[in-house]
Ligand code: SF4
Ligand code: SF4
């Protein structure tokens with residue numbers, strides 16, 4: 001199987017270039033295995049990965065034009081030759097490794113933790129099963145960044161639009177019956193940028209390896225805002 | 231527009247005007263298909279009906295609000311230097327106001343004729 005991978009080492013290369021590798025396609029091979037095989041051929045080739053089973057979210061790459069987690073992308077689902085690039089729109093640190101600081105800064109902006117105004121009880125705060133169900137489809141995010149870096153609104157305004165991942169997280173806390181900072185959370189999302197740059201393009205939904213739906217979450221936040229406003 | 235209103239209100243305006251635009255276009259289409267006005271006098275008579283005139287005024291008001299929000303969105307996405315963005319937006323705003331006055335004049339003239 002033929003691989004064309006993006007190479008760039010800012011210390012030695014004046015410009016990024018694509019390099020071709022030939023990998024033997026063994027049965028059950030994932031894209032991460034192929035990247036490891038490439039690394040065996042050229043040990044200067046750099047990419048992030050860790051868990052190998054789609055839970056750490058560190059090996060997101062752009063494969064044949066879509067963002068995917070390398071470790072859970074089977075080679076059989078990819079068209080030969082395979083083109084592997086770093087996430088679009090992010091500064092490249094080296095080869096497939098990109099700088100995700102802006103993505104984390106966005107996450108931080110939605111205060112992704114539970115906020116209580118009442119004093120905390122001695123025991124845990126109980127939820128009914130129905131209240132707990134509200135968090136399904138929101139809490140499973142592994143922060144891989146496949147969604148945000150596929151979002152055109154994020155490409156145009158990464159410093160002002162929060163991007164699908166952070167907005168999904170905002171929705172996760174708005175939907176949590178134990179959280180008491182809903183008002184403040186909504187206030188923080190006001191203005192034309194943070195939330196309203198989303199134009200329901202839905203690239204994020206297509207990209208999410210966990211099958212989550214940030215677009216739906218964003219729509220849900222808008223609905224809550226509207227309800228609070230009238 | 232206050233800072234607080236510029237997100238939600240713009241978004242809501244865009245949806246609400248879209249609904250009215252769609253309904254009015256449906257009405258317009260059925261009118262043009264089932265009893266197309268023949269000639270200037272028929273057009274004028276049609277516009278002179280108070281409900282049609284009002285509907286038309288609302289239609290163009292919605293259209294302009296809708297265009298304003300949409301155009302502003304495009305500029306926010308693609309035109310980042312503030313000076314250029316404000317200039318284009320101002321020009322567009324004047325053009326819209328011009329169109330609005332013209333529409334009002336046309337409908338008014340049809341009504342008094
Ligand atoms: S739906 Fe919104 S958040 Fe998702 S990719 Fe489109 S613009 Fe971005
Ligand atoms: S929503 Fe999905 S694609 Fe986006 S960061 Fe979370 S897990 Fe990754």
Ligand code: FES
Pocket residue numbers: 049050051052053054055056057058059069070071072
């Ligand atoms: S290596 Fe952890 S998600 Fe792929």
